[in-house]
Amino acid sequence: MSEASKTGNFITQIIDKDNETGKHGGKVLTRFPPEPNGYLHIGHAKSICLNFGIAERYQGQCNLRFDDTNPEKENVEFIDSIKKDVEWLGFEWADQPKYASDYFDQLFAYACKMIEEGTAYVCELNAEQMREYRGTLKEPGKNSPYRDRTPEENMALFLDMRDGKYADGEKVLRAKIDMASPNINLRDPIIYRIRHVHHHQTGDKWCVYPMYDFTHSLSDAIEGVTHSICTLEFQDHRPLYDWTLDTLGTFHPQQIEFARLNLNYTVTSKRKLKQLVDEGHVEAWDDPRMPTISGMRRRGFTPAAIRNFCERIGVTKSDSIVDFGMLEHAIREDLDAKANRAMAVLNPIKVTLTNYPEDKEEIFTLGNHPKNEEAGTREVPFSKYLYIDAADFEEVPPRKWKRLSLGTAVRLRGGYVITCDEAIKDADGNVVELLCSYDENTLGVNPEGYKPKGVIHWVSAKHAVDANVRLYDRLFSHEAPDAKHEDKTFLDFINPESMTVASNAKVEPSLAQAEPGVGYQFEREGYFCRDLKEDGMVFNRTVTLRDSWAKIEAKS
Ligand code: ATP
Numbered sequence: 444m445s446e447a448s449k450t451g452n453f454i455t456q457i458i459d460k461d462n463e464t465g466k467h468g469g470k471v472l473t474r475f476p477p478e479p480n481g482y483l484h485i486g487h488a489k490s491i492c493l494n495f496g497i498a499e500r501y502q503g504q505c506n507l508r509f510d511d512t513n514p515e516k517e518n519v520e521f522i523d524s525i526k527k528d529v530e531w532l533g534f535e536w537a538d539q540p541k542y543a544s545d546y547f548d549q550l551f552a553y554a555c556k557m558i559e560e561g562t563a564y565v566c567e568l569n570a571e572q573m574r575e576y577r578g579t580l581k582e583p584g585k586n587s588p589y590r591d592r593t594p595e596e597n598m599a600l601f602l603d604m605r606d607g608k609y610a611d612g613e614k615v616l617r618a619k620i621d622m623a624s625p626n627i628n629l630r631d632p633i634i635y636r637i638r639h640v641h642h643h644q645t646g647d648k649w650c651v652y653p654m655y656d657f658t659h660s661l662s663d664a665i666e667g668v669t670h671s672i673c674t675l676e677f678q679d680h681r682p683l684y685d686w687t688l689d690t691l692g693t694f695h696p697q698q699i700e701f702a703r704l705n706l707n708y709t710v711t712s713k714r715k716l717k718q719l720v721d722e723g724h725v726e727a728w729d730d731p732r733m734p735t736i737s738g739m740r741r742r743g744f745t746p747a748a749i750r751n752f753c754e755r756i757g758v759t760k761s762d763s764i765v766d767f768g769m770l771e772h773a774i775r776e777d778l779d780a781k782a783n784r785a786m787a788v789l790n791p792i793k794v795t796l797t798n799y800p801e802d803k804e805e806i807f808t809l810g811n812h813p814k815n816e817e818a819g820t821r822e823v824p825f826s827k828y829l830y831i832d833a834a835d836f837e838e839v840p841p842r843k844w845k846r847l848s849l850g851t852a853v854r855l856r857g858g859y860v861i862t863c864d865e866a867i868k869d870a871d872g873n874v875v876e877l878l879c880s881y882d883e884n885t886l887g888v889n890p891e892g893y894k895p896k897g898v899i900h901w902v903s904a905k906h907a908v909d910a911n912v913r914l915y916d917r918l919f920s921h922e923a924p925d926a927k928h929e930d931k932t933f934l935d936f937i938n939p940e941s942m943t944v945a946s947n948a949k950v951e952p953s954l955a956q957a958e959p960g961v962g963y964q965f966e967r968e969g970y971f972c973r974d975l976k977e978d979g980m981v982f983n984r985t986v987t988l989r990d991s992w993a994k995i996e997a998k999s
Pocket residue numbers: 475476477478479480485486487489490672673674702703704705711713
């Protein structure tokens with residue numbers, strides 16, 4: 444069993460009870476029903492883990508169903524990306540992917556049945572009148588003047604709607620329920636509308652399209668879904684879900700609502716994510732800073748870490764906000780165990796070992812993983828000229844400095860102890876090169892009675908490979924970018940440091956063979972992976988080694 448299906452929750456309690464009473468003969472069929480109008484994000488991952496996890500737990504099945512009733516906003520690029528993302532997370536849907544549009548004929552027949560039975564009518568109120576007639580939360584609505592048309596009249600008009608005799612918005616088909624219902628969703632909701640648009644699956648066959656609530660409940664029923672799991676905002680729609688299925692006397696799945704995932708420092712509204720892409724605030728839907736599944740994949744997040752995270756946050760009935768640090772923690776934990784180590788110098792400064800022979804080269808064999816011998820070893824070349832990170836040298840070191848400074852010694856990771864003798868400066872006083880001496884008796888051992896205070900990473904200048912390293916950080920600097928802010932929008936909170944580039948980085952030669960998307964720990968720097976899209980030596984920082992945001996918050 445994957446981690447997605449291990450822990451019970453209030454939904455599995457409902458299913459356990461159904462199985463005890465034999466409600467569905469022990470069958471469990473769930474579905475994940477995305478609308479193909481954008482890329483999936485971390486919130487969808489929670490829903491995917493839940494629906495597919497439950498199917499797994501009960502040896503049932505989960506359908507992938509595209510809820511494609513809004514052809515104007517949907518397209519095949521989104522469909523393909525959704526399939527890819529669900530598979531990448533490690534889940535398998537039952538049979539072929541399904542489409543609500545597969546059922547348009549059946550849905551049309553159901554609408555005709557309602558007309559015949561007097562539970563649906565064609566209405567000609569325009570949008571503004573419709574709003575007026577609907578009433579408010581405090582006041583009941585009014586019956587439409589078209590409400591008492593005969594079934595024959597309604598049927599003729601509905602067929603004319605289908606046959607393209609009317610313009611968009613001229614007429615709609617409404618369920619005849621109760622204009623005085625305290626639940627506004629039951630005040631004669633629209634179930635069909637006219638849209639003269641091409642559909643990515645059904646082409647130009649239809650100019651009337653069913654509405655979401657009508658489509659969703661009946662698609663669930665047609666597929667024989669046993670438990671239709673959705674987010675809390677659909678609670679008020681459940682009476683309509685139940686009414687539709689009861690009125691038509693179909694199989695009746697149970698709708699169960701759970702609290703959506705809200706993450707701080709993140710927006711998960713598809714509309715806002717689309718705006719970030721369309722207005723060029725990020726590179727694309729799969730920009731590594733995006734909370735999309737494709738963005739997280741490019742960033743180097745792993746399916747196992749995302750599934751662990753979704754398992755840990757749990758499934759509840761009340762809304763809450765999860766700390767982004769929890770997601771990052773799950774990533775670090777997974778990568779710490781799995782990622783090979785390597786050395787990369789992001790901001791290089793040259794080091795010359797004055798007492799090391801000019802043409803000598805050595806090869807150090809270093810372990811790929813400190814806690815896992817099975818990860819094997821790699822060869823790291825060493826020579827007279829090295830690069831270390833500029834941040835690892837201070838001429839006048841602060842107290843407790845454990846790196847290099849004038850006259851002090853540090854160990855080069857996997858190599859010798861060196862001492863800095865002189866810092867060479869340019870005309871502006873910037874240190875441009877360090878002259879150091881190495882102690883040949885210190886390879887892998889400390890000199891007698893003495894232990895250097897620190898260990899720093901390095902690469903051999905002659906052997907290092909040039910790389911572009913993109914240092915990603917949280918996309919928003921405000922914990923609630925999405926909340927109402929006085930004269931500010933979420934765009935005003937984009938973190939200007941969400942991507943900085945180390946364009947002059949030098950990495951150890953073994954990284955030239957790094958597979959795109961595979962995580963490495965660059966020693967002392969964080970977790971990185973080679974970018975999935977760009978050619979050449981482009982690496983993305985997946986996550987830092989420690990949570991620097993927690994410190995910032997604690998300080999302020
Ligand atoms: P839209 O406004 O476009 O409908 P949506 O986020 O609801 O946006 P869907 O494609 O309809 O997108 O979502 C597919 C499924 O994922 C739904 O069942 C929905 O409830 C679930 N889902 C969406 N966002 C979250 C979230 N933040 N947490 C958990 N589940 C979510």
